[in-house]
Amino acid sequence: MKEETGDAEVAVVVRGLTKAYGGKAVVDDVSFTVHKGEFFGLLGPNGAGKTTTLEMIEGLRRPDGGSVSLLGLSPWPRNTSLLTRIGVQLQSSAFFERLTAREQLTTFGALYGADTDRTEELLALVGLTEQAETREDKLSGGQRQRLSIACALVHDPEILFLDEPTASLDPQARRNLWDVLRGIREQGKTIVYTTHYIEEAERLCDRIAILDGGGVIAMDTPTELISGLGRPTSMELPTSVIGPDDVRRLPGVEEVTEEDGRVSFRAADPGSLMQALTEKGIAGSLQIRAASLEDVFLELTGREYRS
Incomplete structure (x- = not known):
């Protein structure tokens, strides 16, 4: 397993992270580094520990052991100074009732004290300009996922965390979302995301950590992981x-x-x-x-x- 360090600035440093429930470890001694501007994927089957790992990095869940450095700061106990610097998209997105796509973004922006002038830019980025006046409950599943990502970006965070953003989407919607994620990456954002879609991880990620049984069993670029298979x-x-x-x-x-x-x-x-x-x-x-x-x-x- 290869872990790159080098002199590049890092966005996330995870060392020996552990979490157990009922005496069973769901995250077991997980360590990795994410560089600024990198698209880093946590790939693994169901129950591998991806979501729990991500939630501990985000400061949403307390680790049992190990450490997390997020932009040079500890996210736990809940570090409010990080809230404006990170964007989080959970598996289950929650929106304000009866608001249109544009109103959702404006409202989320107001909560962060963000510049609402970015609303039109974000709608265009996620391909929802034509749906700007559509209520979120009238959007398709793929459109709701794209709106959720736009809401996570409304305050212009340095790091974007995405937990299985393409889950339950049809193939066309999933490919559309790939284009959105590539566009976000081109803006220089650091992206950390989880998925169990192998082709997706291979197409999008600079590096991938493969998790199974709560631990990292391989980590490298997609090309090097394939080359190391020796097949x-x-x-x-x-x-x-x-x-x-x-x-x-x-x-x-x-x-x-x-x-x-x-x-x-x-x-x-x-x-x-x-x-x-x-x-x-x-x-x-x-x-x-x-x-x-x-x-x-x-x-x-x-x-x-x-x-």
Whole structure:
């Protein structure tokens, strides 16, 4: 597990963080550093300890052990001097009843004593300009999530904390929110967020800490995590054109596995394999797949169902 330090300014330093309930550790000796301007992800299956870790960093929950430095200050006991410097978006967003999107932002801004001139800018940033006069209870799920993030940004915080912001969104809404998060990152904000969507973490994050069982089991850039897996490029064919037993009889084929209607394998002699596939008339069905962050995730956390 690689932890970068260097001379860059840091936004968050977590050291030996622990939290237990009923004698069971849900966060167990978690340590990492987040640099200013970095998009840092906490990736893990359900129950890995992501939300509890984030809440302790935000100062919403008291740690049992370890320490957190947030912009050089301790967030616990509740540090009110940090409130205007951080933005927090929880899993369940709460809005003021019967207010429009614009009114929500204006009201949140007033609570922070923030400049309400940013309202139109924030609506544009999260793609809600056309919904500015729509009441929040009339917005779609994706639009509500984007409004929630805008409310967390209304006071122009230095760090934005997001807890599974794309949970329960349809694929289109999730991709739209990715664009919003990239736009926030381009403004120089530090982003710390949790997710269990592997592709999302791979696309968005500068670095990722993979959590499981309450602890950090791997941490690095997505590229380095994939490279460290040491898994060679594999080939795939649909079982509708050839079965796994027939694949095993092809020249130079190794490590044959079958899953989700596809046969995956490696080839010691790709030239001979391609010739054999061409003779069978199925070379056009061959797909070459490089290792991904999903492979890393499954290798580290296993494939069993998590409730």
